[in-house]
Amino acid sequence: AQSVAQPEDQVNVAEGNPLTVKCTYSVSGNPYLFWYVQYPNRGLQFLLKYITGDNLVKGSYGFEAEFNKSQTSFHLKKPSALVSDSALYFCAVSSREGYQKVTFGTGTKLQVIP
Amino acid sequence: EAGVTQFPSHSVIEKGQTVTLRCDPISGHDNLYWYRRVMGKEIKFLLHFVKESKQDESGMPNNRFLAERTGGTYSTLKVQPAELEDSGVYFCASRLSVSYEQYFGPGTRLTVT
Numbered sequence: 123a124q125s126v127a128q129p130e131d132q133v134n135v136a137e138g139n140p141l142t143v144k145c146t147y148s149v150s151g152n153p154y155l156f157w158y159v160q161y162p163n164r165g166l167q168f169l170l171k172y173i174t175g176d177n178l179v180k181g182s183y184g185f186e187a188e189f190n191k192s193q194t195s196f197h198l199k200k201p202s203a204l205v206s207d208s209a210l211y212f213c214a215v216s217s218r219e220g221y222q223k224v225t226f227g228t229g230t231k232l233q234v235i236p
Numbered sequence: 237e238a239g240v241t242q243f244p245s246h247s248v249i250e251k252g253q254t255v256t257l258r259c260d261p262i263s264g265h266d267n268l269y270w271y272r273r274v275m276g277k278e279i280k281f282l283l284h285f286v287k288e289s290k291q292d293e294s295g296m297p298n299n300r301f302l303a304e305r306t307g308g309t310y311s312t313l314k315v316q317p318a319e320l321e322d323s324g325v326y327f328c329a330s331r332l333s334v335s336y337e338q339y340f341g342p343g344t345r346l347t348v349t
Contacts, residue, residue: 126278154336165240166279166327166340173336212279223292224338226271226279 124149126213128227135203136235143198143230145213155196156214156224157187166212172196183207203234238262240341242328248347254316257344261310261330267291268311269331269338270303274324282326285311286333297322318348 125148135141147153157169170181177189187198196213213227241260249255261268270282282301283293287308296303300319305311315322325345329338 156337158340163342165242165342166329168337168339171336214279223281223284224269225281228276228278 124153124215124217124225126215126225126227128211128213128230130230131228132231132233134233134235137205138202141198141200141203141207141232141234143211143213143232145196145198145227146194147196147213147215148194149215149217149225152218154216154218155187155189156216157181157185157196157198158212158214158226160210160212160229162209169198169211203232205234205236208232208234240328240330240339242326242341242344244344245342246345246347248349249318250349251320252317254314255318255346257313257315257326257328257346259311259313259328259341261328262339264332265330265339266308266333267331267338268305269329270311270313271327271329272324273327273343274321279327282313315346318346320348322346323348 127146155172158166160166170179172179172189180186185200210229212229214224216224243258266287268285271279273279281295284291285305288305302314325343327343328341331338
């Protein structure tokens with residue numbers, strides 16, 4: 123069975139500082155990896171995905187994520203946090219054999235402090 | 237292009253009652269998914285439609301949940317009778333068959349009292 127772990131319920135970072143939201147995964151075979159963001163009273167919004175190719179993936183709003191196969195991680199990063207980045211972030215995985223079914227982590231609340 | 241829409245946005249019902257949630261996917265998206273997030277926990281897969289056919293319903297909690305997608309367009313998820321543990325946010329997502337990306341709706345917050 124595939125699974126995702128987001129070890130931090132909440133991450134606090136000062137505006138302008140770099141941010142990292144951690145994610146590790148478990149899946150049979152090679153993974154498809156995703157990050158989604160949920161702003162208050164809004165649906166899940168796609169940020170970025172790793173399918174194949176370069177391990178560093180760039181996405182929306184200046185976010186990027188690095189796929190590390192040996193550590194089975196896909197941490198979300200941004201060089202300089204904005205207050206407007208404050209939201210709930212979900213990491214997700216699916217296997218290539220059945221990529222239609224996505225498994226999510228529990229979510230990490232990012233709080234950017236002005 | 238209109239996104240995935242869900243109705244209602246919020247529903248409060250009593251234990252034992254019936255509720256029907258609706259999802260309208262993005263036009264042309266054959267794949268439609270239902271997910272649920274119980275407070276503070278992960279978003280869990282419920283089921284997957286390809287057009288009007290159920291491709292995978294392994295995540296459906298029990299037979300009180302019934303999903304349909306007549307005509308391969310919108311989908312409904314009925315909970316009958318509702319129990320307290322059914323409370324949560326129900327998300328719908330749709331996807332083009334040639335894409336990896338699922339587009340999510342805003343969710344329906346279901347509260348069973």
